[in-house]
Amino acid sequence: MTREDFIAVDRFSFFYGEKQALHDIDMRIPERRVTALIGPSGCGKSTLLRNMNRMNDLIDGVRHRGDIRLNGQSLYDPKVEVISLRKRVGMVFQKYNPFAKTVYENVVFSLRVAGRNRKRELDEVVERSLRSAALWEEVKDRLHDSAFGLSGGQQQRLCIARAIANQPEILLMDEPCAALDPTATLKIESLIRELKEQFTIVIVTHNMEQATRCSDRTAFLYMGRLIEYGDTKQVFENPREDETEAYISGKFS
């Protein structure tokens, strides 16, 4: 059974100093589905995504109100350690950012950090993660070459393999295809559709077609507010809110 409120955002507001970036966001993100966050630049979609991983903690002068719960557990519970949280949440960024290491070492990086060094276990993780990231066939003979020798699309899939090596529950993707060509983009999108069998995926995208192609749910944010959230098909074919319609059809002046 899919849990409908796997990620529960409860009246969440977020402030950078005096500036309020998110206003009372309330949404339930279902388990093992792809949820797309769309909206114009500065609408707060990346801020919301990064809050799901507490990545904004490091910025000075930020504060929040409300709560975000992952599988029932509050992210801001004082008992939650950020390190253990990050194990539950994998993250992929706009610009692929493999480490200056071999393909193999990139994938097992988080396991080594956690002190897991048994070769057989690491070998298994590498193969499983690279297969899940649809990269295994392309790199299985180059596992010990530098990650920088891969193409852009391959490097991004390597980052996805790295993000899922630790078997997180949630995969957050911030414009994962922004730096890729159309072919590599389609590969990543097809991968996203496969990965949702195992992970709950939240993706920030500027690309409307991408949201329609690979997400099940779409949330439209505008000026820090959640304007509309629903099934992707409904949001793009028959949006309920005028602002959503104006944005997706390109009518913001």
Add this chain to the structure above:
Amino acid sequence: MRSNTPHIIREFDEAFLSLGGKVSTMAGQTRINLERSIQGLLNRDIDLCRAVIADDADVDETEREIDAEGLDILMRYHPVASDLRKVISSMKVAANLERISDHAVNIAKRAKKMISRPLVSEAKLIEPVYSLADALLRDAVAAYIDSDSGLGASLKLRDKELDKADKRTTARLSELLEEGGENAELFLHLVFVVRSLERVGDLAVNIGEDAVFLDLAEDIRYRRKAAVAIVKEHPVGNADEDPVQPGQEGDEGERAGESTGSGNE
């Protein structure tokens, strides 16, 4: 309905304006063609009948242009929401209008044959059938242009009236046919004219359904109950009478285009 806020790409608005304009033009051409085919028949005006047959080519050309522009918009701009529905339904409306114009041609061709024979007073029998068919076509086009889902859905219910007139008139003409005599061939032509008009009504109902889809993103084809619900929710302001007749609800109707006899003979 499409908002009036300009699109960030000016050419997008221009393309939409052109597409909408072409559909309006085609609707006008089609309605005039149908009207002239009936006038040609009743007034025994062979030039008018010839004009209908010739002008059908313009309707065909406009349909082709609408399809080409619609495809162009889909390919270039990837429209969504009401814009997407506008493109899709414009192309569907154009296809229905083209077939209505084909029926006008059928009528004009039969009229030409009838004009070569002496006048029969029974030709007047088709007038009420034409009035009903034309009213449906007029309202279908209006519903589409104004994105008026109430008016669009009401056509599905009002078409019953045309069906009854068709049955009544055809029954009368069949009686005359059975009597035989030298006018039998004329009565047969009239039976086919009435049949064409009935099909025009069905095609107008299709356009009404496209108007509902455009306005509400709801597909009411083959769903009479949905049409009844929409008419109740969006009452038609200037309707002459309540289009929902008792006993009609839940009666799933046939849709024009799937049965036989729609094209040019």
